[in-house]
Amino acid sequence: MSTLLELTRAAHEEVERLERLIVKDLQTEPTSNRDRLFQSHRVRNMIDTITSTSEKLIEIYEDSDGARKDEIAALGGQTATGTNVFSAFYDRLKEIREYHRRHPAARVVDANEEFDNLLKEEPVIVFSGEEAFGRHLDLHELYHIYINCKFGEKIEYSAYLDVFSHLDKVARKMKMTGEYKEYMKKLLEYLEDFFHRTEPLQDLDKIFSKVVTDFEEEWAKGSVNGWENEAEDTARHTIIDLSDYSEAEELMEVGPEKLKEALAALGLKSGGNVELLAKRLLLTKNTPLEKLDKKHFARGSRGAKQNGVAANNSKEIALMEAKIKKLCDLLDETIERTKQNVEKKQALTYEEIEAEREEQEETQVDSESDDDEQQIYNPLKLPMGWDGKPIPYWLYKLHGLGQEFKCEICGNYSYWGRRAFERHFKEWRHQHGMRCLGIPNTKNFNEITSIEEAKDLWKKIQQRQGVNKWRPDLEEEYEDKEGNIYNKKTYTDLQRQGLI
Helix, strand or coil, rough: CCCCCHHHHCCCCHHHHHHHHHHHHHHHCCCCCHHHHHHHHHHHHHHHHHHHHHHHHHHHHHHHCCHHHHHHHHHCCCCCCCCCCHHHHHHHHHHHHHHHCCCCCCCCCCCCHHHHHHHHCCCCCCCCCCCCCCCCCHHHHHHHHCCCCCCCCCCCCCHHHHHCCHHHHCHHHHHHHHHHHHHHHHHHHHHHHHHHHCCCCHHHHHHHHHHHHHHHHHHHHCCCCCCCCCHHHHHCCCCCHHCCCCHHHHHHCHHHHHHHHHHHHHHEECCCCHHHHHHHHHHHHCCCHHHHHHHHEEECCHHHHHHHHHHHHHHHHHHHHHHHHHHHHHHHHHHHHHHHHHHHHHHHCCCHHHHHHHHHHHHHHHHHHHHHCCCCCCCCCCCCCCCCCCHHHHHHHHHCCCCEEEEEECCCCEEEEEHHHHHHHHHHHHHHHHHHHHHCHHHHHHCCCCHHHHHHHHHHHHHHHCCCCCHHHCEEEECCCCCCCCEHHHHHHHHHCCCC
């Protein structure tokens, strides 16, 4: 059974323990990006728990129903019913005994052990395969929206990563469309979600409050990049200063085209002769737009009200752009890594991409099971199999993995097993060694691992062929995209003719 005072004590104890756990967790330096993310999310969860517990404590201390006050009074022997302190004590003792009678299996839980387990917790963080556990952005869905919209361009995904944060390049007219606004909402939503998943300890609300404050100041001045004050911008090009005119005849000298532009900018009708246009525009000199008769406004226009709605819509879109720019600045390194990853993938074949993915998975598994691997009993030092455990001894003997073959040409590198030894003659290390000796790596030199033997054989071959030195133009091999092999001279000739 728990009283209000016991709940208060337990809540304070929980807050203190969580604070100590946060300090203890942050003192441990994470060894990888994965560990850093787990640590950040653990700390974020503990901070959220502290926040919710503190809110409950505030409710208890506010004591809106007076229960805490009554309980404190009861401890001092003062009760609302006039019962003395001994009667209150025995009533409480009776309640405790009744509780334990109904819950005989109740036991004391070691809170320290329960809280320490939080440090070993691995929170569930959902990332797509393309995001690579928070290392890269996955903007493919937004990219497809962009290239299929009127404000977008038909560009490659790699080029989109360069332009998606440069929102000032989109024309003002296109920004006012519902299509662009919807795209902005989805882009902002994704970047916020990604930032929360990768940087859970950052206070995004605080960051955005600063963005909003700066934005409001710039918007009032009309200096928001790409959204300069529309009234000033319109006045610069279309609005006519009516303070210089008092009669319609004077205003007619401006010309019908400029009069129509000025009326259209205000949402008024722009039809009729020059005199009618001048009179209609002159009405706005001393009369606010909202007080003008509806007959003066163009069809589909609601005058000042519509202009106000459009201005609010513009401000909402401009604010979303400001938030997106701030998030792009915060995720600058991630965006750069994403670009590099996309460019790298474009240069790889499908097989190479799959091999790299498998290698990353194996590295991830290895890093997760380092402690388990250290405990594996392997007195014979057998090679590890695909499952991370030593291979069977009979398989080790079958493939002759106990036999060591050294190759002097490879820098005395050791190869274990006959199969690995035979395969190494076609591998890069042996080919590099032969190239350093100035000897072509042909079948004649298979099974030769000594530098002296290789040199002697090469001299004999040269003498037999009557050639004093290796001729690269005839013997150096080149391969085209289709896998055809040519000597240097033939390859160069075909390349010059544009045949390959």
